[in-house]
Amino acid sequence: MTIKRIRVWDLPTRLFHLLLILGVLGALFTVYASDELMDWHGRIGLFLLSLLSWRVIWGFVGGHWSRFKHFVEHPKAAWQTLQNHRTGKRDPSIGHNPLGAWSVVIMLCAFLLQALTGMCSDDEAGFSGPLTQNLSSDWVERATWYHSEIGQPLIWVLLGLHVVVVFYYRWRLQEDLITPMVTGDKDWETTDFIAESKDTWGLRIAALALFCALSGAIFYAFAI
Ligand code: HEM
Ligand code: HEM
Numbered sequence: 001m002t003i004k005r006i007r008v009w010d011l012p013t014r015l016f017h018l019l020l021i022l023g024v025l026g027a028l029f030t031v032y033a034s035d036e037l038m039d040w041h042g043r044i045g046l047f048l049l050s051l052l053s054w055r056v057i058w059g060f061v062g063g064h065w066s067r068f069k070h071f072v073e074h075p076k077a078a079w080q081t082l083q084n085h086r087t088g089k090r091d092p093s094i095g096h097n098p099l100g101a102w103s104v105v106i107m108l109c110a111f112l113l114q115a116l117t118g119m120c121s122d123d124e125a126g127f128s129g130p131l132t133q134n135l136s137s138d139w140v141e142r143a144t145w146y147h148s149e150i151g152q153p154l155i156w157v158l159l160g161l162h163v164v165v166v167f168y169y170r171w172r173l174q175e176d177l178i179t180p181m182v183t184g185d186k187d188w189e190t191t192d193f194i195a196e197s198k199d200t201w202g203l204r205i206a207a208l209a210l211f212c213a214l215s216g217a218i219f220y221a222f223a224i
Contacts, residue, residue, distance in 0.1 A: 010063035010199040012207035023048045038127035042224040049115040050215035063197025065095035073098045117147040130222040
């Protein structure tokens with residue numbers, strides 16, 4: 001067996017993860033710290049909406065292991081991964097494992113829904129999302145209810161689980177998922193061919209251009 005260094009996470013995916021962490025922390029800080037910061041909550045929310053929309057598109061055109069078709073498997077595979085963890089018959093995956101893949105999909109959907117319902121929410125204290133003008137008060141009430149009563153606890157649970165699981169892999173299962181999310185590479189023991197994520201400067205610039213186009217359109221349409 002030889003050990004090969006495989007590029008798993010392209011730079012745009014790694015930056016996406018870093019900016020997502022900073023953005024989510026910023027959105028939470030601005031909402032809990034003071035009512036005065038709600039405008040900033042909205043702006044950071046729009047930034048997160050741009051970032052998440054970018055990740056959905058990157059899931060179709062990005063580096064090999066960032067593409068949904070290369071990591072999302074049938075839920076049975078996720079169940080099997082959970083069983084294998086219980087019986088100790090683990091088989092590490094080069095990209096997201098089938099269980100992690102579903103957690104990624106669920107997190108992306110939950111954060112997207114949080115940002116979209118935020119756009120339709122009203123705090124009744126002087127700040128409202130830019131779509132509230134186009135909606136009836138019933139829909140604004142429903143969106144606000146979802147954003148604070150369902151979305152808020154949901155994102156806390158998902159964040160808690162995510163971080164606990166990542167550290168569980170690190171300390172209990174001796175599988176370091178964090179270093180590859182920082183450096184992009186995994187050292188993999190194999191003699192077989194393993195696909196790598198393309199991570200050229202051309203692709204990185206295309207990723208940046210896509211993000212600028214998305215965020216430009218979102219901020220232009222919904223300036224807060
Ligand atoms: C606000 C906090 C966070 C959010 C919203 C978040 C969200 C995500 C998302 C959406 C992914 C999928 C990446 C992709 O394929 O595009 C991911 C992966 C990952 N995250 Fe986080 N994350 C957060 C914090 C953290 C922290 C604090 C750590 C480390 C201590 C971490 C470690 C990882 C790792 C290692 C992966 C890759 C997992 C794998 O190899 O399957 N995350 N995260
Ligand atoms: C993923 C991005 C977002 C996250 C994580 C997030 C998170 C939160 C949280 C935790 C609250 C506190 C709810 C409470 O205390 O009851 C909140 C409230 C609020 N957010 Fe967001 N938000 C996001 C995006 C947005 C966006 C894009 C907008 C509008 C442009 C927005 C508008 C609001 C409003 C109006 C409230 C007050 C709701 C109320 O008073 O019940 N949010 N948000």
